[in-house]
Amino acid sequence: MSDWTSIGTLDDIPPLGARTVETPLGQVAVFRTADDVVFALINKCPHRGGPLSEGIVSGRVVACPLHNWVIDLTTGVAKAPDQGCTTNLPVRLDGGRLWLGLPAVRKVANG
């Protein structure tokens, strides 16, 4: 179950670029591909935690700026022979507006 939050518009992200969003889950990188498809990943390379938002985007992958691991934007999985995975989050494009899906917060009544 996701809560959809508006985070901006497609034009805010350059093609083949990325922007970051601060969330309760940590920093999220939102990527835009050459064909205007948008993906969101927790902004940490599974290798050494490098900021994926600073990497070079091509096709459906991003190369981590620290040690060049290649991460699949659609799944968050590192390309073999490297092994690892970062969390991917749902993101929706609706008439130019971007919506990020975050897990619904279950508010717990405290005492």
Added chain:
Amino acid sequence: MNAMPRQRLVVIGNGMAGMRTVEELLARAPVRYDITVFGAEPHPNYNRIMLSSVLAGEKSVADIVINPRDWYAANGITLHTGDPVVAIDPAARTVTAASGRRVAYDRLLLSTGSKPLMPPLPGLDLPGVVAFRDIADVDAMLEAAAAGQRAVVIGGGLLGLEAAWGLKRRGMPVAVVHLMPTLMERQLDLEAGHLLQKDLTERGLHFFTSGQSEEIIGNGRAEGLRLADGREVPADLVVVAIGIRPNIDLAKAAGLSINRGIEVGDDMVTSDPHISAVGECVEHNGQVFGLVAPLWEQAKVCAARLAGDVTASYATPALSTRLKITGIDVFSAGQLAATDEADSEIVFRDASRGIYKKLVVRDDRLVGAVLYGDVADGGWYFDMLRQGKALGELRDRLIFGQAFACHGGGGAVLDVAAMDDTAQVCGCNGVSKGAITAAITAKGLTSLDEVRAHTKASASCGQCTATVQAILTHVTGADASAPEAMCKCTELGHDAVRRAIIAQSLKTQDELRRALGWNSPDGCAKCRPALNYYLLCAWPGEYQDDPRSRFVNERVHANIQKDGTYSVIPRLWGGIATPAELRAVADAADKFGVSEIKLTGGQRVGLYGLRKDQLPAVWDDLNKAGLVSGHAYSKGLRTVKTCVGSEWCRFGTQDSTGLGIRLERLMWGSWTPHKFKLAVSGCPRNCAEATIKDVGVVCVEAGYDIVVGGNGGIEVRVTDPLVRVATEDEVLEYCGAFLQLYREEARYLDRTAPWVERVGIAYIKGRIVDDAAGRRALHARFLQSQSFVQSDPWAERAQGGVEAHEFKTLAVVEN
């Protein structure tokens, strides 16, 4: 059923010839012998030919091991390393080692190799005098090189020159003393010998030809070499590399028939029928051996005999020579010159490209070849020489090489399809094209390493690697030369792409990828930065730089650190700062919570640990004090390091600081294939360390020495001298032209050091020094390109709002 009892084979000498014989024997008769090997050195069997590559730092000792210890174990061979045999008893058929170990044999194989030939010089026993023969010698030489000492090499033959070059590569000043008037006189004719000396002199070696060594001088250790004509060459390391002589001591003591070497017949058996011998220790028909090809042939014959073949017979094959010095191509085979009127010489000379070829023809047959500068056709000539075929019509076009002679032109492309199956590809191991294709097909080989493992082709000196790779490509259809492709998006290499950009006038990345058949529409993280640079360089002011094709540091104009923070390093022109500038740096450090300020290796001040969103504000503050980006993050001009020069220093000959600032003002902001560093020293004491920079200027009384292609990184390389000029303006013109040549012709991510090594300093001199009009044109193109880039990227972002989205969070989502 009774199995035939195994015979005992003892091998003395764990070197290349002995172990090759064992390998051949195991392939023919795997269970015939119980094999015991004694080696004097503490190492497993290694490729002695490659010692020069270890010395030059191109290979490690581990890289040149042929058979590791587990190979011996896997083949049931007992190996005793570091335990030399000291006696043979031919009557009792036993050998005794230094440790006292005594082993009985049915058959004994001597492969004791050779010893360095030592001239009878006084002082030869001083510490600091070494030969060039084994790993221990190389270790001693490397130790001397690390201590920054000077070396003199006695001997200007193949061995001596490879030793000298290896030491030079390790940063030692090296002189070579050679008895004869020209280098490598046994393999090269006079002209090629002179060309070689010229090229090596340009690379910084010093030569004393016709130099008769008289005495190694020194008090307690070597301090230099005195020549018979009174000249003295100072040196802390003396390398004796005048040749080798067969190691016959054991055989002689055992009473075997000896001349210069251990005498063997065509069956490789000595005067004792139970004892065979192979390699550099033997003498066959009055001939002794130093090159590897005949050794392999001997190993083959000896193994066949040991396996029971009574017909195998040895004859010395035709020999060819190549020199293993990176970037210097020399080939020779057969006769070096015409000896009488029946011989004729065909000569090709292209002095400006440093190419010289000579063929010797007799009775319509090729009998000799000497190639310098372009050796691509060496293998083809060598085949013709071995086969002794009549040349006929080919003679007129022969000198132009295989591609032209056989196909009427089309460049010197390696044509393996046209190669005969019997054509020898690997001279070291005697492997023909047919043998390689057969192995590839029968065993389904797909990689160069597999071909090496199965056929030994290109596994010794490695000179034929390109040919073996081409055959693999030809047979399998796979692209074995793939490592040269830019990336997985294309099969084209860097140079081909650069040529196409100009030839087809490709002006955007999309256009280029479409025109050149890229298999991915937006490229990848490997090719995009290269293409962005190539287009930027080809079309200055016209191509729109693509930030999304740049690595993060160049995109955000700061260096990303391992924790995701950034550093900010402003430019200090020539390493000079005012109190106000330093105050601004200190104030920014306080204001933005930078806990530490670092003075960098390039005479600058760095602030570390800044968050990305802080960068524009930091830059803004620094800009206000007149500080601009130092481009410490770019593949472009980094710093110009200077000493204080004549302004302050009592030794300074020129204003090195002022010249450094002029150079930095000329070059800042430029994009280059990789980072580019300069230094200017005010005198030859060279306090700015100019001789390990991409471009260095060393001031002298008479002007300025410009040196290029140095590197102080992982592999230290000392610069090559380019030219001495008289004025500062000339320094600017030559350096600008050199930078532009590097920008236009090097491959992306090539530093100048490997680029200069690849193309050769002679080529660079040809373009920058000899061709004045070309130099001025290069310099003009550089100035034209600079007119578009000299704008502070920090100011553009801090005040101009360029790429503002880079430094702002898109959104903050709260709980």
